[in-house]
Amino acid sequence: MAMSSMTRRAMLASSAIAGSAAAMPVMAQGAQGGGRSAAPRGSGPDIRWLDGTAPAAHEGQVWGQPWPRGTSYAKGGYHLSGPAGDVPLQSWPMAYWPDGSIKWTGHATAAGAASDDGFTLRAGGRKTAHMLRVSDGRDVITISVGDTVWTVAKSGANFLSASSGGRSVLQDVHFHAADQDQPDDDGIGPATTPRQTRSTGVVQSAQVEQDGPIRAVIKLTGQFEGDGGDWMPFSMRLYFHAGSSSVRIVHSQIFDGDPAKRFIRGLGLSGGVPMRDAMHDRHIRFGGENGGLWGEAVRPLTGLRRDPGESFRKAQVAGMATPPLGEMSERVRPNLELIPAWGDFRLRQPNADGFSIIKRTKPGHGWIDADTAGRASGLGYVGGVTGGVAFGMHDFWQRCPTGLDIAGAADDEARFTIWYHAPDAPAMDLRFYHDGMGMDGYWDQNRGLDVTYEDFEPGWGDASGIARTMEFRLWALPATPARADLANMAATMARPARLTANVARVYEAGMFGPWSPPIDDGNPLRDKIEARLEREIDFYVGQVEQRRWYGFWHYGDVMHSYDNDRHVWRYDIGGFAWDNSELSTDMWLWTSYLRTGRADVFRMAEAMTRHTGEVDVYHTGRFKGLGTRHGVQHWADSSKQPRISNAAYRRYYFYLAADERCGDLMRDLNDSAKALATVDIGRKVGAREGDNKMAGGTGTVQSEAALPAGQVFMGFGTSWGSLLAAWLTEWERTRSTKARDMIVNGMRSIAGMKYGWLAGGAPFDLATGRFLGAGDQIGISHLSGVFGVFEITDELLGLLDVPEYEKAWLDYCAIYNMSDDEYRQATGQESGAPGSGRGLRQAHSRFTAYAGVKRDDPELKRRAWAEFFGQGDRAERDGYAPGHKVEGPDVLKPVDEIVEISTNDAAQWGLTAIENLTLIGDVLRP
Numbered sequence: 001m002a003m004s005s006m007t008r009r010a011m012l013a014s015s016a017i018a019g020s021a022a023a024m025p026v027m028a029q030g031a032q033g034g035g036r037s038a039a040p041r042g043s044g045p046d047i048r049w050l051d052g053t054a055p056a057a058h059e060g061q062v063w064g065q066p067w068p069r070g071t072s073y074a075k076g077g078y079h080l081s082g083p084a085g086d087v088p089l090q091s092w093p094m095a096y097w098p099d100g101s102i103k104w105t106g107h108a109t110a111a112g113a114a115s116d117d118g119f120t121l122r123a124g125g126r127k128t129a130h131m132l133r134v135s136d137g138r139d140v141i142t143i144s145v146g147d148t149v150w151t152v153a154k155s156g157a158n159f160l161s162a163s164s165g166g167r168s169v170l171q172d173v174h175f176h177a178a179d180q181d182q183p184d185d186d187g188i189g190p191a192t193t194p195r196q197t198r199s200t201g202v203v204q205s206a207q208v209e210q211d212g213p214i215r216a217v218i219k220l221t222g223q224f225e226g227d228g229g230d231w232m233p234f235s236m237r238l239y240f241h242a243g244s245s246s247v248r249i250v251h252s253q254i255f256d257g258d259p260a261k262r263f264i265r266g267l268g269l270s271g272g273v274p275m276r277d278a279m280h281d282r283h284i285r286f287g288g289e290n291g292g293l294w295g296e297a298v299r300p301l302t303g304l305r306r307d308p309g310e311s312f313r314k315a316q317v318a319g320m321a322t323p324p325l326g327e328m329s330e331r332v333r334p335n336l337e338l339i340p341a342w343g344d345f346r347l348r349q350p351n352a353d354g355f356s357i358i359k360r361t362k363p364g365h366g367w368i369d370a371d372t373a374g375r376a377s378g379l380g381y382v383g384g385v386t387g388g389v390a391f392g393m394h395d396f397w398q399r400c401p402t403g404l405d406i407a408g409a410a411d412d413e414a415r416f417t418i419w420y421h422a423p424d425a426p427a428m429d430l431r432f433y434h435d436g437m438g439m440d441g442y443w444d445q446n447r448g449l450d451v452t453y454e455d456f457e458p459g460w461g462d463a464s465g466i467a468r469t470m471e472f473r474l475w476a477l478p479a480t481p482a483r484a485d486l487a488n489m490a491a492t493m494a495r496p497a498r499l500t501a502n503v504a505r506v507y508e509a510g511m512f513g514p515w516s517p518p519i520d521d522g523n524p525l526r527d528k529i530e531a532r533l534e535r536e537i538d539f540y541v542g543q544v545e546q547r548r549w550y551g552f553w554h555y556g557d558v559m560h561s562y563d564n565d566r567h568v569w570r571y572d573i574g575g576f577a578w579d580n581s582e583l584s585t586d587m588w589l590w591t592s593y594l595r596t597g598r599a600d601v602f603r604m605a606e607a608m609t610r611h612t613g614e615v616d617v618y619h620t621g622r623f624k625g626l627g628t629r630h631g632v633q634h635w636a637d638s639s640k641q642p643r644i645s646n647a648a649y650r651r652y653y654f655y656l657a658a659d660e661r662c663g664d665l666m667r668d669l670n671d672s673a674k675a676l677a678t679v680d681i682g683r684k685v686g687a688r689e690g691d692n693k694m695a696g697g698t699g700t701v702q703s704e705a706a707l708p709a710g711q712v713f714m715g716f717g718t719s720w721g722s723l724l725a726a727w728l729t730e731w732e733r734t735r736s737t738k739a740r741d742m743i744v745n746g747m748r749s750i751a752g753m754k755y756g757w758l759a760g761g762a763p764f765d766l767a768t769g770r771f772l773g774a775g776d777q778i779g780i781s782h783l784s785g786v787f788g789v790f791e792i793t794d795e796l797l798g799l800l801d802v803p804e805y806e807k808a809w810l811d812y813c814a815i816y817n818m819s820d821d822e823y824r825q826a827t828g829q830e831s832g833a834p835g836s837g838r839g840l841r842q843a844h845s846r847f848t849a850y851a852g853v854k855r856d857d858p859e860l861k862r863r864a865w866a867e868f869f870g871q872g873d874r875a876e877r878d879g880y881a882p883g884h885k886v887e888g889p890d891v892l893k894p895v896d897e898i899v900e901i902s903t904n905d906a907a908q909w910g911l912t913a914i915e916n917l918t919l920i921g922d923v924l925r926p
Contacts, residue, residue: 044118044502045118045119047119047499047500047501049497049499051497054114054116054497057113059246059492061497061499062109062658064104064654065105065121066103066506066655069099070097072101073093076123076124076125078091078123078125079124080119080122081120081121082115082120084115087109088109089109090214095655104655107121110128119499132216132241134216139155140154143216146245147165147478149162150238150240150247155203156203157203160271162474165387165478167478168274169478171272172270172271174200175200176268177198177226178196179196179228179257180265183426183429194427197228198228199224199227201224201234202224206219207219209660213242215239217239219660232256233253233256233620247476248473249471249472249473250470251471252469252614254467255465256620258464259431260431263428265423268423269417269418269420270415273414273415274387274413275408275411276384278299280322281316282297282410283295284345284381284406285380285483287494288490289374291490291491294371295483298343299336300316304339306332307332308328308329309328312327319481319483342410343360343362344405346406347380347404348401349403349422350422351401352398352548355376357372378418379392379486379489379493379494380418381486383414384479386478388479390481391416392404393418396494399470399552400550402419403418403423420470420552432461432462436456439456439458445457449574449575451574453574455631457638461631461633461635461636461637461638464621465623468553500657506594512651513790514919518595525924525926526924532909532913533914537592537601539901541600541601543559546893546896554634555607557612560576560577560578560630567891574632575629578631579630580634581616581627581643581644582629583783583907584649584908585907586608586609588908588911592910595914605653606653606657612627612649613662623679625645625673625675626645626675627641627642628644641681641719642723643717643787646722647723647726648791651666651725666725669723670739673766676713676714677712681719712764713761713762714761716750717781718783718784718787721787722789724743724796727740744800744802746764746771748770751804751805754775755776756807756808758779758815758827759776760779760784778836780836780837782839785816785844785847786840786908794850810855812847813851814851816844840873841867842871842872842873846919848860849916849919853920865916874900874902877902881898881899
């Protein structure tokens with residue numbers, strides 16, 4: 001955070017967060033590093049429940065905690081202090097300030113009950129009554145949590161088993177997949193039967209990342225192997241918490257097949273459950289909706305013609321052991337074997353609006369319908385009074401088509417499967433959606449871009465290399481839980497309880513660029529801005545549900561642009577469909593959460609982070625490290641750029657949730673600039689009729705002169721600016737001098753150019769991070785600063801002392817929105833000349849504001865507000881007008897609508913409004 005912004009932040013904190021609390025024992029006193037004044041601590045807890053109230057119980061918590069610069073890391077540990085007493089923690093450093101003081105810490109609690117009133121984080125470790133132990137052997141890793149013992153295999157397909165109270169309750173847990181060589185029915189020629197192949201996830205390596213005493217983390221990596229060959233590399237982490245009988249599994253797999261030859265038929269996680277109890281003491285459960293639970297026995301004792309006895313009926317329904325058989329009615333006991341035993345059960349969620357449950361006695365016999373409802377929680381259970389397993393998947397109905405299977409419950413071993421793509425759903429079809437329509441060269445492709453906004457090039461709209469992360473949980477249980485307990489477990493799957501740092505603490509520590517909490521000062525202009533901020537966030541949260549933006553690949557993303565005539569988002573129009581992080585939607589959501597602390601916004605941002613970091617980015621292949629621009633399919637657009645794989649969008653979730661997977665994704669981007677040596681992301685720029693370059697091979701035709709090996713042409717904004725966040729995060733996580741030098745070398749070389757940031761781009765040395773050349777031509781782009789560059793630069797200017805770069809950046813900020821005459825005087829170039837594209841003027845008002853604050857220039861501050869309240873780039877839209885509802889025959893179903901809504905506009909306007917209020921809110925005049 002820049003010094004002037006931090007001073008402004010401190011002032012706002014005292015206004016917006018009334019009161020004060022006792023400083024934490026580990027908090028530094030006096031001034032922070034870099035000459036900044038420490039912001040006052042606000043009232044309220046340091047850590048709070050995201051939803052505002054504590055759950056009845058939880059399976060263990062983890063979160064990241066921010067610290068102001070100058071804070072010493074408490075090597076003796078930390079604990080939570082709450083109304084119910086102290087809570088022991090397992091803690092670890094996550095990031096450091098440049099002076100070596102702690103910036104972020106990670107913390108984990110044991111499972112158990114919770115306090116409603118939040119907690120204070122204090123230095124000093126506390127012993128815990130609940131501990132886990134990790135034993136790292138040659139072939140297996142053993143995790144002991146009370147009476148539950150987990151065994152993790154270091155290699156092979158069956159990676160997990162568990163016992164409870166000395167009895168085996170879970171065995172042979174593995175991932176498996178089925179795919180076929182053609183779609184279900186292409187409608188072309190005579191129908192043929194697809195050939196299916198099956199594969200199993202095989203673990204190849206294992207690593208203990210944390211070994212307790214409260215939390216253990218095991219990372220496994222491998223690939224799927226089967227009769228179709230090796231494919232789909234994966235990584236997963238297993239999380240264990242003291243006091244919990246469950247394991248959380250975060251599984252990430254990469255689709256690296258040929259979309260024209262491999263159509264995924266099913267993806268599942270399966271395991272075995274020994275069945276030792278009498279048939280009538282074996283129980284099946286499925287989580288329903290709104291706290292509901294479907295529960296039956298393998299051999300039911302209720303509803304019979306003859307009554308076995310009330311005690312038997314009540315015990316079975318409750319999932320408890322029934323009385324001895326000698327107490328059963330003589331009219332039933334001799335005939336028990338004539339009551340059908342139901343062995344197989346299925347729950348299917350084919351879409352976001354309905355699921356069904358069916359069951360049968362055994363294979364070879366018919367299925368019967370059991371029940372239907374809307375949205376399943378994603379939890380199942382199979383077992384008996386001497387042990388069983390609960391199993392489930394997070395975001396179950398949101399990621400449809402999904403399913404839960406239980407097979408062989410009447411046998412000696414039952415098998416459960418969590419289908420994260422159900423095998424009876426249509427096979428996945430990841431082929432590109434059109435045939436190219438004759439657009440074989442750049443001239444024709446640019447014509448297509450002009451009419452549909454789609455960047456198309458044959459072979460570039462490839463799904464091979466994209467990924468998806470899923471979260472599962474398994475419980476190893478000594479007996480069938482009570483129905484209320486299972487309902488709580490189902491709630492854990494559907495809406496996990498989460499401890500998180502109070503957003504006031506994030507603000508006070510100066511994290512994530514210029515933002516501030518809302519202030520109620522009676523200023524009607526501020527109220528007008530705040531009302532629109534809230535209205536547009538509410539609108540997008542609601543659109544996810546109204547438009548059913550759900551599904552395996554879709555959940556987490558939103559659409560880019562709206563079709564006012566059809567009253568639908570432009571889901572089928574070129575580059576107007578899926579948003580894919582365009583113009584920092586992720587950052588807008590996270591910043592909105594930080595301002596408000598809203599749980600619904602956090603969860604929407606969380607889902608978007610999971611989606612955009614996995615589905616919209618390539619993790620293997622020729623595009624590895626790059627992301628895909630917005631399009632009809634998440635991978636379809638042929639523009640592959642760092643601006644989408646941008647680590648700036650992952651940092652929020654990584655730090656707030658202490659999420660290791662996000663950490664992996666950001667680290668993978670440290671060397672992603674190398675992809676620009678073989679993928680020319682500006683390949684079509686300037687192509688005109690008669691310059692119809694073909695898009696063959698690797699697409700390495702460059703508009704610039706060929707560069708020496710080890711150099712690439714890189715734009716300052718959408719490419720270098722997107723890599724800054726990866727290097728910054730690596731530097732603060734590990735104190736890597738290499739990552740820091742990559743940033744500083746780039747800064748200094750830009751500052752040494754004639755036009756500095758106005759040059760827009762230059763040849764870049766991959767080894768040193770330096771830009772090369774004189775930079776004596778202007779190359780402004782309206783996109784350069786709107787993919788997190790503004791926010792990351794604000795952070796960097798407070799961390800690094802590179803005054804020449806700061807001047808170059810502030811010059812850019814002040815010049816960008818100048819009038820045409822001022823621009824000509826400042827640059828010697830006409831405003832409309834090539835290389836002087838200055839769109840998104842309203843969004844760039846925050847650049848003007850930033851220069852005004854840093855240079856203490858009242859005229860720039862005044863100009864910034866005039867730019868912000870000006871016409872903007874969407875003259876046809878009144879951004880402050882409320883939305884309306886569309887009903888009747890004009891739409892499929894009633895929907896809310898905002899005329900001319902654009903996610904580009906919403907995201908950039910939202911970020912600009914928040915940042916202008918933070919930077920120059922004190923000069924906002926009605």
